[in-house]
């Protein structure tokens with residue numbers, strides 16, 4: 001459904017500039033922004049994605065991945081189509097590499113979305129699978145209402161949102177998983193974007209008190225070198241907090257990177273080791289069968305705190321938000 005967009009201004013004649021993400025597209029009359037779902041009609045900017053739900057599922061929160069946020073809970077997970085990035089390796093390209101005209105979708109009002117989430121006994125809403133910023137207006141309205149009804153909200157995002165919209169949604173946004181994809185040259189070559197706005201979002205999300213976890217998809221030959229991985233870990237340690245959970249996930253050869261092999265397990269382990277050398281306390285390995293590196297251990301006494309397997313999550317060693325053995329405070333939202 002089309003609605004007038006937020007965060008834009010008229011720049012000259014009937015051209016408008018969108019300020020929702022760091023691309024800050026200048027859009028001529030009748031044209032769309034890079035995200036394909038925001039259109040200039042007679043000098044005003046509209047979103048075509050309001051309530052246009054292209055994908056919907058009930059997922060464990062661990063799948064986002066969020067490991068320190070309501071472990072074991074269920075997130076009603078939704079997305080629209082398209083994206084504001086053009087990642088050659090996109091792992092969700094069937095939704096993100098096309099416009100709304102290319103995929104089936106249905107309109108869901110805020111009320112019907114929340115009813116569906118509650119019917120499915122979900123604990124919150126996850127805006128995921130594609131970039132949630134591009135249908136910001138809908139995610140904002142849903143988040144606000146979801147909070148009124150005791151549900152949490154989660155963004156799984158590329159972090160390209162700008163400051164003002166993030167500040168506005170922050171009171172309703174409980175957690176974010178933000179991708180950091182590589183160094184700036186990787187962003188420019190592979191995603192047609194830049195790294196710095198993503199880092200700004202990580203800093204701001206943290207300073208706004210949003211629970212933040214980070215994902216680094218490790219791609220052989222592109223961002224798996226020690227310097228790139230260490231650059232990511234150094235940023236987390238020095239500018240966020242060494243207790244920020246980080247997820248090194250396995251790449252599969254999709255979209256325009258079908259010629260690149262899946263990430264070897266040893267490469268993921270090496271990334272994990274680099275994170276540990278930077279003293280990151282909660283590093284995980286994802287998209288592989290490796291229970292040990294998906295469990296949470298106490299950084300002080302090494303007791304097992306949370307045990308994860310494909311189908312279950314057990315909070316074995318926690319006493320509230322503390323290690324039951326040594327009492328160390330653990331950064332977790334329960």
Ligand code: SF4
Nearest residue numbers: 018021024025033035
């Ligand atoms: S949200 Fe879309 S239109 Fe707005 S700046 Fe980003 S890509 Fe451009």
